[in-house]
Amino acid sequence: EWTPGNVIAEQVEAIRAAVGGDRVICGLSGGVDSSVAAALVHKAVGDQLTCVFVDHGLLRAGEAEQVEQDFVAATGVNLKVVDASETFLAALAGVTDPEAKRKIIGREFIRTFEKAAREVVAQADAEGTTTGEVKYLVQGTLYPDVVESGGGEGAANIKSHHNVGGLPDDLQFDLIEPLRTLFKDEVRAVGLELGVPEGIVWRQPFPGPGLGIRIIGEVTHERLEILRAADAIAREELTRAGLDRDIWQCPVVLLADVHSVGVQGDGRTYGHPIVLRPVSSEDAMTADWSRVPYEVLATISNRITNTVPEVNRVVLDVTSKPPGTIEWE
Ligand code: XMP
Numbered sequence: 001e002w003t004p005g006n007v008i009a010e011q012v013e014a015i016r017a018a019v020g021g022d023r024v025i026c027g028l029s030g031g032v033d034s035s036v037a038a039a040l041v042h043k044a045v046g047d048q049l050t051c052v053f054v055d056h057g058l059l060r061a062g063e064a065e066q067v068e069q070d071f072v073a074a075t076g077v078n079l080k081v082v083d084a085s086e087t088f089l090a091a092l093a094g095v096t097d098p099e100a101k102r103k104i105i106g107r108e109f110i111r112t113f114e115k116a117a118r119e120v121v122a123q124a125d126a127e128g129t130t131t132g133e134v135k136y137l138v139q140g141t142l143y144p145d146v147v148e149s150g151g152g153e154g155a156a157n158i159k160s161h162h163n164v165g166g167l168p169d170d171l172q173f174d175l176i177e178p179l180r181t182l183f184k185d186e187v188r189a190v191g192l193e194l195g196v197p198e199g200i201v202w203r204q205p206f207p208g209p210g211l212g213i214r215i216i217g218e219v220t221h222e223r224l225e226i227l228r229a230a231d232a233i234a235r236e237e238l239t240r241a242g243l244d245r246d247i248w249q250c251p252v253v254l255l256a257d258v259h260s261v262g263v264q265g266d267g268r269t270y271g272h273p274i275v276l277r278p279v280s281s282e283d284a285m286t287a288d289w290s291r292v293p294y295e296v297l298a299t300i301s302n303r304i305t306n307t308v309p310e311v312n313r314v315v316l317d318v319t320s321k322p323p324g325t326i327e328w329e
Helices: 004-019 032-048 063-075 085-092 098-127 143-148 184-194 221-240 294-307
Strands: 023-027 049-055 078-083 134-138 174-176 252-254 260-264 267-276 311-316
Touching (some): 004 032, 004 174, 004 184, 023 098, 032 063, 032 134, 032 184, 049 098, 063 078, 085 098, 098 134, 221 252, 260 311, 267 294, 294 311
Parallel strands (some): 049 078, 134 174, 267 311
Antiparallel strands (some): 252 267, 260 267
């Protein structure tokens, strides 16, 4: 029988058997999947686990703070925060192809984890606490990720999700993916059972490659600032309107390589469009565009074009999935 309790019991036993006395690290993003995976592994092996939060410079406003405050406070896991934003942005310089971006981001994640793992070992040695190398990397891969990356039976490779495809061949860790057979609603049930805070359990999905795949064109500091500002406004207004649970997620996309003409302030501008992509979904494998009330859309549009000078147009994506994927890249 499928119950969250049974899933937890089974996974805890399997993780303990696999890990033994070895050290484990987990990439924590603050999202539901990695948080629940981390809580599960923490329940299984306690302080043998160190969570690593990578700030890749592609985060939304306020995300790093949320992980440090909410998740660590609730679970007591060991957390290491790594600021790798300059490394990621340097690796992404000049890159516009979506698949290339994903592969680069996936590779840099792994390189960052490898470096963090060495530091975790060095610190433990210095403190004379636990011993041994880090052998395992925990990832919050879900069943739909597996299917969409071609890991499921007969499935085509649609996009290479950074946490499934695109891992380097010389990966020095074995992967632990305790959520690999679960759908999002099941992961949420498991998370609640494990005592993960509701604010994290109900958080809307956000892709690992972050804002890097929401800038159509090259990813730069300046473009990230523009998108971050627009995204913060959209999220704030959707939350204010009480739509967080109705909407599965709302990617905000900067068409950085497209220009549009506007009249703003003193005169003519030649800026960029921002796309709002609110969708409703059960499991992200299919989705419909959300019928967000016009007044809410109007407020978002006005606020963005009034406060983000580089944006002179806000457009709404009214495509279901299929044919359009949820993300634009
Ligand atoms: P698509 O765009 O394929 O997205 O319809 C389906 C769901 O997956 C999320 N997504 C990702 N999540 N790494 C992730 O962790 C990725 O590379 C990635 N790409 C898409 C997307 O936000 C949506 O919830």
